[in-house]
Amino acid sequence: MSIRVQGASVRHGQVQALSAVDLLIGQGERVAIIGPSGAGKSSLLHLMGTAVPPSDGRLELLGEQPWALSARARQRLRARVGLVHQAPPLPPRQRVVTAVLAGRLGQWGTLRGLLNLIHPGDVPGARAALAELGMADKLFAQCGQLSGGQLQRVGIARALYQRPEVLLTDEPVSAMDPVLADHSLALLNRHAQAHGVTLVASLHAVELALAYFPRIVGIRAGQVAFDCPAAAVSEAMLDALYANEQLASPVAATASLQVQIPRC
Amino acid sequence: MRRVINGLVIVAILAAVLASFAYLELDLAAVVGSGGPAQMGEYAARFLHPDLSVAHLRAVGQGALETLAMSGMGTLLAMLLGLLLALPAAGRFGWPLQGAARLLLNALRAIPELVWAALTVLAAGLGPNAGTLALALHTAGVLGRLFAEALENAPPEPAAAIRLQGGSQVAAFCFGTLPNLWPQLLAYSLYRWENNIRMASVLGFVGAGGLGQMLYATLSLFQEAQASTVIIAMLLLVLLVDALSDVLRQRFVRA
């Protein structure tokens, strides 16, 4: 069993993001998580990626309980789990090649990591990861010069380069045009199938989820609404899932370089 | 009401200005009036013929290089020291260390360079070493505080993402925080360097080496021609560093 979530709740301050969620995901399974905005898709992924501890219940990841481990052992476990963020948090002044190579910092020792900062050691590896996403020409560009969709592809390339056993992706294609989104999702699925990687993706677009993933989990108001094979998802289930959805899209703020120099 | 208070503030400022002049009993009349300008002019005229003999120019060149080295090394040392202190001062290692580091930074910053120089001359003897250390100590306080602020304001997400995929603290700092931070650190350091070249050329007044020591000596011996050369060298040095720092800023900070 790859991921085992048992009665897990997540609370952000006063807001109950997830309440008593049960979910079992087996080795090599490919699962899409769908649901309206604010339903808790991101919270569930962040929970599974050990970004937040469950306020209640338990989480088992690759046969271990991350929050019962020592900090060092948890870092080792985290190196085996990849998380693609919706807006990849990449420093604007970092070069794409470095950002991709940073994917393997968990596997590398600190010294090797620092050396890669000065001189990228595995340019072909980073290029190969980017080339699959059609981004090889941006290898030496700065992250700050890329568009949102390009940044998302760099984030995916970084996770692929990490070669995790569990790949969690949070809205990985939300800023891409339909053709690119198709291509990127197909690539993720191919990669997962070829390497036996467990793939979990939260998706806004239901048709993409149904087209690419054999198993669909619907989330509404912090709880699992349904969990069934893609073929079994009916129009009625979707209507119930998205009833009264409010139109709201999170805006990612970009930080710009500000240097305030005192004059005295 | 606001107008009344503003009026009172302006009256108070004017009163303070008048009181200052009265308190100092400035005899500006003597400076500007009879005999004063002639005397000043005569004094100034002695600076109009800088000593351009080869021997003196060589000595001044040596002093200028020494001053440049003092300012550069002092700033470099201060960058290292400042970064070392900025990490705890930004709260990376818990609050007890944060308080201690902040106190130390404020103490370093509060004491002017010239006082530090007087102290280091006492401890390390005359010469540029004392000046370099004095610059480094004061500048470490200034840069440490600026670095700490920059660290606190740096977005935490990139580093958190690296931690989440198993990277160590050091790796997360170097890959997640530093890429955005270093242009800012460099900008602060360059600004301090511009400041330090001015200070380095005057620290010699208390015996800490460089052009200042030459200027002090030549003026004490009433060698205005030689002093004039030293002042010109200072001016060139300041303009050179300003230009150099501007080039580096254009190249690395605004890129």
Add this chain to the structure above:
Amino acid sequence: MLSTDQRDPAAIPRVLLTLLCLALLWPGLHLSELDPGVLLQAENRQQMAGFVSAFWPPAHDAGFLDLLFTATVQTLAVATAGMTLALLLAVPASLLASRALSLRAASNGGRLEPLSRAARLPVRGVLIFLRSVPEIVWALLFVRAVGLGPTAGVLAIAITYSGMLGKVYAEIFESVDQRPAHALLQAGSSRLSAFLYGTLPEAASEVVSYTVYRWECAVRASVVMGFVGAGGLGQQIDLSMRMFAGAEVVSMLLTFLLLVVLADLLSRFLRGRLA
């Protein structure tokens, strides 16, 4: 193909930059005779320890406090008087140096011709000269010219700060909207009235704020200038230091800190009020 594929385009510049830095570091270390270890040598440590151990308690007998008060007031007076004189020099200089009041530009759609630029160069050059020589050097020169005491400090601040203020004022005048002043100039008003009616209303708050801010800097500067004999706290610190009177040095440093903090507060208050 593969070799170009693997090459990092930034590698060569990085190597060269590193080599350049190393090449500069060596003479730098040599020239500055940098050796922090000196501070830790037993003999020097003892000397420092002796000096520092005299720090506590700070000197606080009545005679010394009286001296301290006089020196502090003198420092403040030097800063204020110096700023006033600097202002008197800086305002006309900034009007001469600023491109905002060019008649030619006003009748030329705001474009500045090389001639109008050149006409303003001498004033700009003088301003650069005035502020590029550190204030403490001016103080040293004036001490030689007018003797020890606060007069030298006042003159030094007046000279250096007129350079700084003049440059910044000129830039502020140029940065505000030029159209009101140009309209007035085109309507036949004199330059001064065009400035007063067209430029100053917009620039005033920034000018005031910068001036008050500079006053705060002048307070610090006047303390430092005392070290070459220009009166005030600095001169007393220098004297006490030469006499190894640690207790007095500490009292005066504390006073200096207090002064800086108070000046900062006052400057913030004034900027909030006037700007």
